Amino acid sequence: MQTKPFRIGTRGSLLALAQAYEARDRLMAAHGLPEDMFEVVALTTKGDRITDRSLAEIGGKGLFTEELEAKLSAGELDFAVHSAKDMPTKLPDGLHLSTYLPREDFRDAVVGHSARTLIDLPQGATVGSSSLRRQALVRRLRPDLNVVTFRGQVDTRLRKLAEGQVDATLLALAGLKRLNRGEIATDILDPQDFPPAPAQGAICIESRIDDERIDTLLAAVNDQPTFDAVSCERGFLATLDGSCRTPIAGYAVCDGDQLRFFGMILTPDGRKEHSITVNGSRRDGAALGREAGRAIREAAGADFFEDWG
Structure with missing residues (x-):
């Protein structure tokens, strides 16, 4: 019988902590456990510390997970809670994404300062985003806009917006x-x-493979439609x-035992794109995502990817 608190690893941002507390609260309810049976351990990652450069320049998504995964592998954490879209597709040996909580809305929101929508922004207005996907999609919609890299936690970006550093x-x-804060959209x-980005809106829990004690604990809060949909999206990625x-x-939507996936690839300037839709059984979600990835790669041709640089 567990006597020590389960140690939950997370980044220290307000959003990451909210997600860790959601996982904790769901586990408390599922197992009838008191709050003191869980300890939330917040770590600052390299991705949090370096905010003046794009993720592509400093090493990619793994910079938000390395410290947590090292402690998880070492047994210093029982599991870690992440934004699923932050997770690299290749995880360290011995770790897996075992659990997904019920997904929130996966759409993107505009927070406008000088106009409410992207379409209504004046010509040459500045839009800030740290995501190459969002940057490319904005340029696809409005090639006249000035798109700049805009990193930092949610409050930091909102403060910069209020100061007029960007228009949206x-x-x-x-x-x-x-x-x-949904009302600010x-x-x-x-x-x-x-x-959206593959896995956007989903909270995942990373744990050690073959840790039956933790697997049993987490299984009670796993949301299978989210698991199947995100597995498809990560297969595509x-x-x-x-x-x-x-x-x-890319995003997948479950309907009964079926799944529909829509995926898109773009050049960073938003001028070239390829999209694909596939349908199939939810049980084959990951395979469907991989199939869509292979098909869109073939349709685009090798030069499309080489041009990204």
């Missing part, structure tokens, strides 16, 4: 909702025109060797 920024609607973007250098978008 884009944030995941899920994150705003989890911070109880001035527009919510249609995922067919502005598809992995097949395309997705990183912070490549504008890749």
Whole structure:
């Protein structure tokens, strides 16, 4: 019988902590455990410390997870809670994404300062985003806009917006909702025109492979539709060797035992794109994502990817 608190690893941002507390609260409810049976351990990652350069320049998504995964592998944490879209497709040996909590809204939100929507922004207005996907999609919609790299936690970006450093920024609607800030969104973007990052809106839990005690604990809060949908999206991303250098978008929706996936790849300037839709059984979600990735890669041709540089 467990006597010591379960140690939950997380980044220290307000959003990351909100996600860790959601995981804790769901586990407390599922198992009838008191709050003192869980200890939230917040770590500052390299990705949090370096905010003046794009992720592509400093090493990619793994910079938000390295410290947590090292402690998880060493047994200093029982499991770690992450934003699923921050997770590299290749994980350290011995670790896996065992659990997904019920997904929030996966759409992107505009937070406008001089206009409420991207369409209404004046010609030459400045839009800030740290995501190459969002940057490419903005340029696709409005090639006249000035798109700049805009990193930092949610509050930092909102402060810069209020100061007038940019005319608008884009944030995941899920994150705003989890911070109880959903009302600040001035527009919510249609995922067919502005598809989200694979796994956007999903909270995942990373744990050690074959740790039956933790697997049993976590299984009670796993949301299977989210697991299946995100597995499809990550399969697409992995097949395309997705990183912070490549504008890749995609989302899957479950309907009964079926799944529909829409994926898109773009050049960073937003001028060239390829999209794909596949349908199939939810049980084959990861395989469907990989199939979509192979098909879109073949349709685009090798030069499309080489041109990204």
